Amino acid sequence: MMIGFAVLSVTTRQLFRAAIYLLFSLVSVAGIYFWMEANFVAAVQIIVYVGGIVVLIIFSILLTQQAGAEMPKPSLSKKLWSFLAAGSGLGILLLQILKLQLGTVNAKGALFxxxxxxxxxxxxxxxxxxxxxxxxxxxxxxxxxxxxxxxxxxxxxxxxxxxxx
Known part of the structure; x- marks a missing residue:
């Protein structure tokens, strides 16, 4: 859900919908924290990002009267740079997962x-x-x-x- 809403957030051309998709994406991140039993981090995620930042973004959109406006189509060069940045981030993530060797780290309860x-x-x-x-x-x-x-x-x-x- 998190990845789906994140992709929708950056690909939609409607500004208000992008903010709502961002809201759902951040709530999904909090769900992952709850799933990892990091309840405090999940609560902070909801309070600070969902309750503060996204609400501020939505108020800004509504107050500037741009809620229904459609953003212009990005140029081909912007699309290429975006895919390059996303691919680099995905590559770094995959390298870190391979380095971590999932299943060897057990810090349950130590940091939370x-x-x-x-x-x-x-x-x-x-x-x-x-x-x-x-x-x-x-x-x-x-x-x-x-x-x-x-x-x-x-x-x-x-x-x-x-x-x-």
């Missing part, structure tokens, strides 16, 4: 202890990772406000305020 992750994120004595998360949330908020400001037509705020008074 939620209490240890929580302590690492919040403990000020060690690293204090809470501040970077707050900075990222402020960055997302600022980018969303920026999208709204860019999407508004010039003078739309002034006209709206004049109607209220």
């Amino acid at each position: 202890d939620v209490k240890a992750i929580g302590r690492e994120l919040i403990d000020i004595d060690t690293h204090g990772w809470a501040l970077p998360f707050e900075v990222v949330s402020m960055l997302l908020l600022a980018s969303m406000i920026g999208c709204i400001v860019i999407a508004l037509k010039p003078g739309a705020i002034i006209k709206h305020e004049m109607k209220e008074s």
Whole structure:
């Protein structure tokens, strides 16, 4: 499902559909994390990427009034570079799978202890990772406000305020 939705996301010419396919692809990635019993990583995947990034992308598309617009057809050179990049990524992935020799690694439960992750994120004595998360949330908020400001037509705020008074 993940690969299918990812391919649909990059091949569709409708911008809104591409964002929805991206949403389904990221939910599928979270499903793979759940399947691997990495529940914390799956929850973060859903909260940050599905709940934050994709919603921000969809709001940006809707606010710029480009939801129904069709993107232009890519040129032949763009298609060739895209296939070259995808083929290179697939080749690197296959090489890594061959190097890993599936079945020899057993790290079940070693990296996914939620209490240890929580302590690492919040403990000020060690690293204090809470501040970077707050900075990222402020960055997302600022980018969303920026999208709204860019999407508004010039003078739309002034006209709206004049109607209220």
